[in-house]
Amino acid sequence: MTAITETALGRLEAEGRLLNSVLKSTTKKPGRFGFRGDIALKFPAKLADEARPPEISSDQVIMTAKAGETHIEFMTGFLLSFEYLKLLAEVLGDALSPQGKYFLFVDNIDISKKYQCEYGGATFYILPIDESTVYNELLSLLYIEKTELKKLDTAGKTDAVADKALTFDETFPSISYEEGLKTMGPIRNIYENRPV
Template sequence: MKDFNMTAIETTAFQRLEAEGRLLKPTLKAPTQHAGRFGFRGEIALALDPPVTLEATFATSEGDDPALSFLAGSLANYTQLPALVETLGANVKPDGKYFIFVGDLDRASRYQVSFADVSYYVLPIDGTSVYNELIDSLYLDKTRMKKFSTAEKLDSIADGAAKFDTAYEKITYDDGLKRIS
């Protein structure tokens, strides 16, 4: 088993994003407490002109897997979803867990939107944080989480996401466009 202290960004799914300068404002960009796991907490740049970022990002990769195992963050608009998908490219996989909270979705909206063979949970965010939404959605103990370091919080969230199996309405990206306009 790999020693978590030896996991370097150059051996993870974050390598390309780091090389392209897309990992912004990190509060964590380091190995977590889980052996072989690398975590990122910050923002991911999706486009430069106009600037678009995946805000309040939580993400992990496992060992030398070229794809992220978990990703969550928020976008201002549903129409920014293709920029996220394009930016992530091969850094996502069909069995990964990807939660995208979107500012312009109706509060009751809960979708699974697939791009190629990768599914994204697309959810509304309304005056709260991605962190709080994840804790609620994944049924994590908020009181217990307060005592954790940033890396431990990310591990708990990633572990909770790995177990998440709720099915939401499956729609195409274009179906989603019709629902927000």
């Protein structure tokens, strides 16, 4: 059985960044470790022993890494702002690789646009999110039918999505991080209009 410490996710776990997990274990594929949850990108100042939620996080994350490899092979997640790509790349650091497949669904980019952005030695697919979940958006992008995954458990679904994502070879217009900052919209208050 693969331990998280044998993979590129070990450092993130040690730093206390892997939060709210619905999966944090080996998958059905030998040597592969899967995570589904949130990644803390920026912590608030710590007061005494108080554990406070992160100031900034990437939510609805799905990622996989293999034992003995230094990089995350596949990752997808939600970012409230394109600007947070810099934070994400800094947090993931040397766990990013040109060989990895990284998909980010970003709240404040034009809903009709899709981009590729090279940052931190990796290529990120920057995609709009249309009032849906990262999981549903990714299934749609990868042409995976939900019915195909119905009988699988969370680990099995993670394998199926990761395997398909690793073969993804579509290309989108390239933008630099600086260009992305210029074109992004305002950051939405996700708690607005919600009942208290």
